[in-house]
Amino acid sequence: MVIKMKNVKYDRTADLYKADEHRVRNFFLAFLVGGLIGFLGELIIEILINEFHISRSDASTFMIMFFIVFASLCTALGFFDKWVTKFKCGLLIPITGFAHSMTSAAMDYKNEGPIYGIGSNIFKLAGSVILYGVVSAWIFGMIRYLIGVIS
Amino acid sequence: MLLFNSFLFCGLLCGIAQIILDNTKLTPGHITSIFVVIGAALDSFSIYDLIIKYVGGGAMLPITSFGHSLIHGALAATNSHGFVGLMMGMFDLTATGITTAIIFSFVFTLIFKPKN
Numbered sequence: 001m002v003i004k005m006k007n008v009k010y011d012r013t014a015d016l017y018k019a020d021e022h023r024v025r026n027f028f029l030a031f032l033v034g035g036l037i038g039f040l041g042e043l044i045i046e047i048l049i050n051e052f053h054i055s056r057s058d059a060s061t062f063m064i065m066f067f068i069v070f071a072s073l074c075t076a077l078g079f080f081d082k083w084v085t086k087f088k089c090g091l092l093i094p095i096t097g098f099a100h101s102m103t104s105a106a107m108d109y110k111n112e113g114p115i116y117g118i119g120s121n122i123f124k125l126a127g128s129v130i131l132y133g134v135v136s137a138w139i140f141g142m143i144r145y146l147i148g149v150i151s
Numbered sequence: 152m153l154l155f156n157s158f159l160f161c162g163l164l165c166g167i168a169q170i171i172l173d174n175t176k177l178t179p180g181h182i183t184s185i186f187v188v189i190g191a192a193l194d195s196f197s198i199y200d201l202i203i204k205y206v207g208g209g210a211m212l213p214i215t216s217f218g219h220s221l222i223h224g225a226l227a228a229t230n231s232h233g234f235v236g237l238m239m240g241m242f243d244l245t246a247t248g249i250t251t252a253i254i255f256s257f258v259f260t261l262i263f264k265p266k267n
Contacts (some may be wrong), residue, residue, distance in 0.1 A: 021171035023173045030169035031162040038209030042154050045208040060211050061247050067212065068251045076259035081226055092179045093186065094161065094212045095248065103256040107265040118232025118260060122253070127185040129214065130249075132185040134241060137221035140195035141237050143220075145229050 028086060033090030041067065064095055071096035075103040101125035157209025157238070164213045183214050190218030199223075220244035 041063050048059040071091075073078035080100055084091050090096060102122055109121040123130070168182050177185075190213075193199040203210045210216060211241040221241055228240025242249070 006262065023170075027166050027169050027175055031166035034165025034213075035158040035162025038157040038212055039154055041212045042157035042208035046153075060208060063208060064211065064248055065251045066174045068248060069255050072252070072255045072259050076256075076263040078263075089172055089179070089182070090165045092183065093165045093214055095214065095217075097179070097183060098214060098217070098248070099252050099256065102252050103259060106256050106260040107263075110260055110265055118257065122203075122256065125180060126252070128184050129187050132184045133191060133218050133221050137191040137218060137225060137241065138237060139193050141222050141225040141229070144195045144226060145234065145237065147239040148229075 029087050030090040033087040034093060036091070037067070037094045037096065067095050068099040071099035072103045075100050076107065080104075098126055098129065152209040153209075155167075159209075159232045160206045161209040161212055174229065186214050187218040189216030191222045192218075193221040194222045217245060217248070220248075 044063045044066060045056065045059045048054060049056060054062075071080060074083075074104060080091075081104070084100065091100070102125070105124040105126075106118045106122045109117040111117065112121075164186070168186065171177060171182055172179065190199060193202070193215070199210070199215070201221075201224075203216075221244075224240040224243030224245070225237045226240075228236030228243065230236070232239055
């Protein structure tokens with residue numbers, strides 16, 4: 001009985017330590033990968049501005065397009081999922097996560113046909129982002145507009 | 152300097168999201184939705200514009216920038232169209248991102264065979 005209790009206690013303590021270690025490691029992995037993506041984004045913008053002499057807003061549009069195409073292509077080829085399980089939020093919070101969710105949803109339901117498969121499921125995961133983004137932007141925008149009208 | 156700020160800002164957002172994901176029962180879907188709402192809330196008083204000015208590209212990549220550009224386009228359209236502008240300009244700035252995502256995810260889905 002005593003030995004059993006000891007084992008249970010030991011396992012629990014070991015689990016706590018393991019989980020903590022994983023949390024810290026996950027945080028640093030997400031921080032590094034997310035930071036690297038942000039760094040690359042700014043680098044691409046500056047290269048485009050200096051080499052092709054286009055405006056900053058155009059350059060950032062191209063940069064966002066590049067990341068979306070890259071994430072969609074990697075998801076379709078099948079190795080973006082492995083990276084996501086490894087780095088989690090480092091890849092899900094940047095715009096790559098948006099592209100990944102759309103492409104993976106479309107790939108999952110591809111064999112159910114073009115209309116009821118791809119068409120109705122492509123926004124399965126990204127739909128919530130668009131819905132809550134639009135609703136919250138409309139509410140906050142209305143508040144800001146009314147404040148502007150009153151004052 | 153912008154490069155370093157981009158690394159720090161984008162990395163910190165991802166790190167915060169990872170902490171939320173590990174310590175609560177929220178799924179990545181919840182977290183991205185919350186971040187979009189936070190981005191829209193920050194831009195309703197032009198705070199996110201300041202962040203973009205000092206951070207650059209690193210602030211345009213996280214999903215918070217999606218909420219920011221939604222409300223930014225809507226407010227820009229209210230200047231010329233009044234109240235209806237909120238609906239007219241909502242997708243003005245995010246149209247590139249959404250259109251690119253739709254077109255390329257559709258094309259790549261048609262071309263490549265799903266694994267497993």
